[in-house]
Amino acid sequence: MTTPLQVTARLRTPVSGADHVRGAADAPVTVVEYGDFQCQYCGAAYPNLTELLRQREGTVRLVYRYFPIANVHPYAESAAEAAEAAGVRGRFWEMHDWLYEHQDQLDPVHLSLGVEQLGMPPDDIGAEVERHAHADRVRRDFVGGIRSGVNGTPTLFVNDVRHDGGYALPDLLAAVDAAADT
Numbered sequence: 001m002t003t004p005l006q007v008t009a010r011l012r013t014p015v016s017g018a019d020h021v022r023g024a025a026d027a028p029v030t031v032v033e034y035g036d037f038q039c040q041y042c043g044a045a046y047p048n049l050t051e052l053l054r055q056r057e058g059t060v061r062l063v064y065r066y067f068p069i070a071n072v073h074p075y076a077e078s079a080a081e082a083a084e085a086a087g088v089r090g091r092f093w094e095m096h097d098w099l100y101e102h103q104d105q106l107d108p109v110h111l112s113l114g115v116e117q118l119g120m121p122p123d124d125i126g127a128e129v130e131r132h133a134h135a136d137r138v139r140r141d142f143v144g145g146i147r148s149g150v151n152g153t154p155t156l157f158v159n160d161v162r163h164d165g166g167y168a169l170p171d172l173l174a175a176v177d178a179a180a181d182t
Contacts, residue, residue, distance in 0.1 A: 009162035013144035015063050020092045023053050023061030029179045031172075032063040032157040034145040037080060037099040038073035038106055042154045045167035046100040052172045060176050064096060065141040067153050075106035077138060082111055084134035085125040086118070094118050 011032055015021070033049065035042040053062055066083075068076030079099050086095035098114050099106065105114065111129075112122040128134060145155065149162060156163040156172075159179045165171045 009149035009157075011157040011160040011162075012147040014160075020064045020087060020096070021061055022064075022093055024058050025061065027059055027061040029056070029060045029159055029176050030063060030157075031060055031163075031176070032065060032160075034065050034067035034141070034148075034150045034153060034155040036066075036068050036073055036076045036153040037083070037096075038076040038103060039069065039153045040103070041167075043100055043103045045154045045156075048167055048169045048172055051169055052176065055173065056176050056180075059180055064092075065145060066138045067142055067145045067150055067155070068138065069153060075111070077135075078108065078129050079106045079111065080138045081129045081132065081134045082115065082125055084137050085128045086115070086120060088134070089120060091118065091120060095120075 015030055015032065031049070031052070033042075033045070035045075049062055053060060066080040068080045070077050083092060083095045083099060086092050095115075095118060098118060102110065102114060105111070108126070112126055115122040115125045148157070149155075154167060156167065158175045159182075163172075163175050165175055
């Protein structure tokens with residue numbers, strides 16, 4: 001009888017200064033999320049990850065990376081590029097939150113209104129999205145996800161090891177607490 005080979009998926013692209021990070025820089029636990037702004041499961045994970053950061057402040061930091069699944073979600077790439085355009089302006093997390101809180105409004109007209117609601121220049125950001133000024137960044141995250149074994153969203157890594165548990169708050173708290181104890 002043979003035993004199946006078990007391989008633990010690991011994060012292949014280390015966290016760097018180019019990443020979008022929320023939480024304490026020196027936190028002992030890093031959660032990397034590969035997400036798609038139009039994915040309903042990412043939308044369901046969003047409030048849990050926000051609460052995780054609140055409940056484990058100082059213990060965990062969250063890194064967000066783009067993984068738009070464009071063949072299923074037609075607005076995912078443009079939403080990611082808009083988030084990156086906001087990021088260039090130091091407003092990534094505001095745009096990130098707006099996109100998840102308005103997942104049903106990611107078409108170009110609503111996206112432009114969202115950008116305006118956040119006090120950013122909708123014409124400038126719209127032009128950047130239109131000419132794909134930030135597509136290389138989005139693609140770099142996507143390729144890094146593929147190299148790390150990401151095949152759906154959301155995919156989470158806790159201290160560089162893929163978290164194959166759920167994204168309900170108790171599951172996330174348990175994973176972070178276990179990682180903090182090691």
